Amino acid sequence: MSYIDILHKAVDRALEKGAKYAEARYHKIDSFSIVLRNGNVVALTTMSRDGIGLRTYLDGALSYSSSYRLDSESIDYLVENCISSARATTRRLKLKRDPSSPRIVGKANYSVIQRRKFDSVSLEDKISMLKNIWINTSKALTQAKLVNMTIEYQESIEYKELITSDGAEIISTIPRILIQILMTLYEPRKGSIQRIIGFGGSGGLELLDTWNIVDRVTEEVKNLENVLIKGVEPPKDSVDIVLGPELVGLIVHESAGHPMEADRIWGREASQAGESFVKPEMIGKERIGNEHATVVDDPTIPGSFGYYLYDDEGVKARPRYIYLNGVINEPLHSKWSSVLFNTESNGAARAMNYECEPLVRMANTYLTPGDMEFNELIEDIKKGIYIKNFMEWNIDDIRWGQRYIGLECYLIDHGELKEPVRNPVLEFTTKEFYSSIVGKTKRVEFYPGLCGKGEPQQAIPVWLGGPHVRLKKMKLKVVPL
């Protein structure tokens, strides 16, 4: 069923009632999950959420109303409610112009194709595939025990219809798969080690063929056992640092993507996700790192978890060069934020579901690759540490000071990976990180995430990625155990 006529009606009514800009979105997300613990199915779940959201801009007042009801009377009420909320708002932010952006919005109907459709494989076969992860990994251990492995396998389809008063008409269908695995390995003398692994992308069951899950998880489990049993303390003096793509992806998401969200730079997330060390006058001028520091956010990567071609304001998506050759370059923008910064939206407005307004969000954020192989990256390191992945991390609310604790880590001794290391702690500032990169490998790897922001809190699918990265010498910290 199409809701385009209803959406047009809502937008037209809002304009009739005085709105200078209006957008209406029907938004539906259906998902199906299988949950297993230690190889046994715990439960199946389905979730479905759909409704209409209307956002209006009226003389400085922005308002958003949503409803699960789709009948004509309810739409009238939705419009009335949205406009009356706007009128009741006296402390407004009057923009220099309304957020309309007719030059950059589009009309499109696009779908991510499932080359192998979700229903092309039986439920029994999917369960069997998931059980295989447990069967192979649990028997791979020789000293520690895999005391818990919880797997959640989720298929979802996000369907949207969007109409805006500046001419956008977008229909999109994006299927996704997300697999999250929680593991605890335990050995009585050494205690436990825990890991959360994710696989995610947009598309159909063909994604499973590319992820090679059983082999990757089995190898990880064996490596974690090695860290648990044989892990030594991190070196105390300054050493060369090599980071794996999973950690690099997280670092650039936290310290490039987030601080370059324009609404955050203006202060709109001040009491929620925080502000930014980036000030408007730094854009295009301020150096944040060296020539290796180029970070891109690109919604258009085929198969990506954060994939889209038009954002939730109807603006055509394109890659954004957030940091370019070490310079703070291009913030992520929505229509609203672009007016504040006297520029145009670059298509970064996304909403989690029909109950939420579109906010400035990342899509697929990555550090650009270099020209080295991994062995070239480490061959001249006399003493160093390779931090492949992590568990604990955090960053402050202006995205400057950050901390990461390595999980699977190894000493590097004269260009070779040696003993495993337990719990090395990295703490650095954003500038320190981007100024310390001395080498990058050729290949970028991506990992899925659900990124949080806004109020109500919105969790949005994203990819985080990067190559292996070598940093110049740094001192590590230790955990307080």
Add this chain to the structure above:
Amino acid sequence: MKNSHTSIQDLVEYSVKKALQEGFDEVLSTAIHTRESMVRISNNVITIAQSRDSITLALYLTKNQRIYFAEHMVKSREDIDRILQNVKSSIQLIEPSEFYAPLPEPSGKPLQGLYDSTVEDYLYKVPELGDMVIAVGANEGIDRIAGMIRLGIRHRVLMSSKSSSVLEEKRSFVEVYTRAFKGDVTGHWAYTSTRLNVEKVREVALKSSRLAREYSTLRTMKIEDGVYEAILSPLVVGNILSYLAMMASGLAVLLRFSIFSKYGIGSQIASEKFTIIDDPLNTELPEATGFDEEGVATKTKPLIERGIVKNILHNSKTAKKMNTESTGNAGIVMPRPWNLVIEKGDLSEEEMFSEIKRGLFVVNNWYTRFHNFEEGLFSTVSRDIVIYIEKGRPKGLVKRVRIADTIPAMLQNVDGLSKTQYDIRWWEVMYPTRAPFIYVKRLHFTYVE
């Protein structure tokens, strides 16, 4: 807005009846209708006024000890018919669940006193409260204020195939938080309740503004990584202990993603001065309820009493798995706490400060993450002011320090609590929490310049 009462009760009753007709062994149906209004504030303006109207229907269905959980936006009986047909074709294809337990008899009763009609009256006047908050900030001489005010009504109806009658509760809720800026010195405060008291909303803005203003003249200083005495505000206490309470869920324990899988019932995990209670019967706090998500009667219980672990939170499934009784904390999937109360102490807030020899007062924090849940190894970053105190006097402001310690070490070092308590919930505090200020005599901090 239309009254939803008849429709959601009908959806629940119909879904139970129809599921049994379709051959399911057991069904538990819960419908929740939420109406909510909110304003967000930044830089002394309301950046958006938002409202939502939603109904979800959650169905828990079993057949031969196989479990299916479906949560949908349901608008009609036909929607329910479609869901049941879909579930029916899949549930036979899976194996009996290790977590299966027979649905319990619904022993709970609706809790009275959860609904305040003033909230309903103000539901479409929330921008007025936003204006008031902004005016308070201006009067207090701060540069700018940000925050959020949320008012809502939630109507919940539950029916189990173990009973012929429905359980229902209607509640109101209020959540307010503000962050005030004086230069780059910031204060933050929060409030939550089932009732609207406009004066309390004003107090949130006042408190955050005064924290920013009163300490804005202190010099900014650096600290070395290491162990300090600490005073944690109710916001910090609420944040860290919400993770503790989440880990008290029986499912988290079974999945070994919990400190309580290492520190079981009877373990001394905290100092004798520390008691934390799950308090579903406190009608001032918004998650109060007389029946859990399986219809079982809720009860007030300590999670940790005088430092000893007393209770793990259970639904019927985790209880069976761990050979005990439900604690009235279902979560259909994951047992959950309702409202948290940290017992108060006997210190005034001024006394807590005056007795610090070398320590830090942390107003607010965020981004709490665990490296190992069983060990309770975590860190969290301060936001807003952190005051370095020497010999009872504030000596300077430290920006964005990290608490990096273990939960047991932190709790073992709790050595004083204020006699004042505050009802809070905000972006970083998951559950409504009544918390005092807490004095920790040894806590690890790290600092990145």
